[in-house]
Amino acid sequence: MSLDLSIPRGLLLALLPELVLTGWAMILLLFVAWRHRTTRDLRVAGGITAVALVTTAATVWWLWWNQAGVAGIAQMVAVDDYRWVTDWLFLGAAGLTVLVSFEYLERERLLAPEYYVLLLFAVIGMMLMGGAEDLMVLFLGLELMSIAVYVLAGFDRRNPRAAEAALKYFLIGAFASGFLLYGIALIYGATGTTNLSLVGVQVDSLRLGSDPMLLIGLGLLLVGFAFKVAAVPFHMWAPDVYDGAPTPVTAFMATGVKAAAFAALFRVLTEAFPQAGAWREIVAGLAILTMVAGNLVALAQRSLKRMLAYSSIAHAGYLLVAVATGTSAGTAAFLVYLVAYTLMTLGAFALLAAKGRGGESDVLIDDLAGLASRRPWLAFALAVCMLSLLGFPGTAGFIAKWYILLAAAGVGEWLLAAILVLTSVVSAGYYLPVIMVMYMKPEPFEQAHTGVKLGRLAGVAVAAAVAGILYFGVRPNGLLDLAKETGVGVKPVPTFTVEPSGR
């Protein structure tokens, strides 16, 4: 199905997933305007959100099944497999977050169903980022996502830490948006267009590979993105914000938001700047710094939530390695890693939400002692998540890391590959103690774990995440094939040829 974006029908079809989700967000907004007092209203709002996410995923599937594509260069939104796969990822991360949120919101007395409306707005923004073919759409999607998540981070207003997290996130986020916007303006100044493919064409045909204006623009763009994905040295906000926000929101920020920023960064770099190679060294440098600093600082953490926050920074480093390779093998590895990372991080945060109370920032790793004897299934699930984050063979984390290593070795980035392996070994120093205290230390006192309760729906989310980790760890082929086909979709456009994209 080849779409013509210049006529209304083609445009509507190309934007169908976003339109469906926006429609649901409006319905939900009207619903919560009248019904927002009782816990029942909250549950119904959550149910509507879940239905919205499922129908949108089905819409994306329908477009994928019909091999929707665009003849020539797409305007504003891309219509390719990369967009569909990233859409599924964002919808899946949001779906798991909703499942975890159901009981969490009631337990923490956050009885405001607007939570789900903002979640849906954030997902719309992410989908626009993953599908943006124009820097303007990319920026607006980023802002839509960010504004919704700023509020979600400070949703628990009674908690001063959450308020601090929201304000910090807002200020740093606005600052990062400024960098991004200035970068976009300079890129427009150098190439005369904001369309990603056309920027690629202009860079090639006007030989702008070392043009100072373009390079400054690219550099500012990278700084903006580095803030958003929390790459070292632009990561200072991340631990405090992840620590202060309500745990389901933290899970959503660490997975969906980060994945969206990465998805957009990857598309921008591979479509618009395949000829301006300068970013490869910058991204590689960021990757090295992020891997080393993220893992070393995570070693020193005693609080489980902070440890997971630093671990999320370290994983951003591994993802940057995949971005730095910039080949189609790199794309496949990148997507596989995003899926694995989303599953294991969401699972870990969901289990943390079951253990703690009042924001969970006071749960120390040692507090998990003896959990295995009291709650064997919870301990097992957390152990699987930790092993997968570590990259233990048999889990999705291992397969994903392996593909990144292969991609890095394939382009001769031996230094990156070596640091990836070394820092992964270091990461055992903070992932394994979690498993050790759960299984090998006795309970500190009787009834230490009586309050630990994973709600039924959160249980479903954790079970899905663990099943996914183990399944992709043993049979990654289906996922990898999908990612590989997608990798061909996002490719540099070296010359101005019109070719039907699609599978």
Added chain:
Amino acid sequence: MPPLTLTVFWALAGMAITGATLCITRRSPLASALWLVVTLFALAGLFVLLDAQFIGVLQVLVYAGAIMVLFLFVIMLLNLGRPGPSDLKGPVGGAVAALLAGTLLLQLGGVGSSGPPDVIRMPEGTVAALQREQGMVGAVARPLFDTYLIPFEITSILLLAAIVGAVVLAKRKL
């Protein structure tokens, strides 16, 4: 470019930068807001220099007018008129900031002297001709509802999300 236009450009550019610098260094929020007005007016002048009078007028009406009044209302309502403690980082921070800003200015100066390649440069008077053809509003409105329809519509969702977020954060009972 005629020398008079260039002079006016540099005057307005200097005004914008001075206003912006003073806006972020004043201790009183009220003074900051008023310096922001200066910056916004200078920007409006720059738009007029670029043959974009309509956008220049909008800039004055919307930003220097409506939004600034809103800013001042909020400052007055929250009683923030008095100068607060300064949050500048002292001489070392200032030196680092000046160094970075100087580097960026130097690099951008190099860019400015070379200018964009001729291929993407619009021929002199294109905008003026366009405006004669469609009128000033049409030259802005047509692309807005045609080429840039999707970004324009996304903006409406963005504003809605911002409103919902503001209500959530500000409402009395959670």
